[in-house]
Amino acid sequence: MDVLPGGTATFLLLFGAFLGAFAVRSGVRLFRVLRLVRHGERVEGRCSDRRVVDRGSGAENRYRTEYVFAFRTPDGREVEFTDHAPGPFGFEVGAPVRISFDPAAPERRATVAGPGAWGPVLMPTVFAVVLGLFSLGLLFASAAMRGWV
Template sequence: MDVLPGGTATFLLLFGLFLGAFAVRSGLRLLRVLRLVRRGEHAEGRCSQRRVVDRGSGAENRYRTEYVFAFRTPDGREVEFTDHAPGPFGFEVGAPVRISYDPATPDRRATVAGPGAWGPVLMPAVFAGVLGLFSLGLLAAAFATTTG
């Protein structure tokens, strides 16, 4: 009994598109971070908090460490934000960091990516690359199944 019309080809197509969507999302995150590093304003900031987040009992990795960074804009506003995967060893609370941010929306568009902290660049790049390859493989298999 086939659950989906078209059987295996439809499953491969849908799963390939699903992974492709995540690859595109990671690629867009990567472009946003790189744009901030190259063209954003820069400020000296600090790691203001390191907290462990409980993602619930059903999650595979139940606990995740989250880093909160803070900096002051030239107009004197104190901004705090979290960033993805700051690096393999993280940051100590109070550690100085270089912040790149969008002056129009510093609370929504900021990153610690740059010298000494390439995690926010590497993680989206790895996800986009690996998921993109899997997606292309599944899509190729789906089309090979329908034509072969």
């Protein structure tokens, strides 16, 4: 008895589309970070906090370290934001960092990506490539099972 109409081919198609959506999401994140690194305004900031976030008892990796960065815009506003894993060793609280941000929305679009902190570029790249390849493989397998290729 098949749970889905079309059986395994439909499952592969749906799972491939699901992984593809995450690959596209990671690709969009990568594009935004690279755009900030290339065209954003740069200021000196600091790591203002490093905290451990409890993701709940059902999570595989229950605790995650989150880094909060702060900087002052040229017009004097103090902005704090969190960014993806800054690198393999992280930052100490108070450590100076180079921040790239969008002057139109510094609260929403800022990153520490750049020399010494390539984690915000590396992680979306890995996710986009790996999930994209898995997605393409699953979609190809689904098409092959239906006799389309």
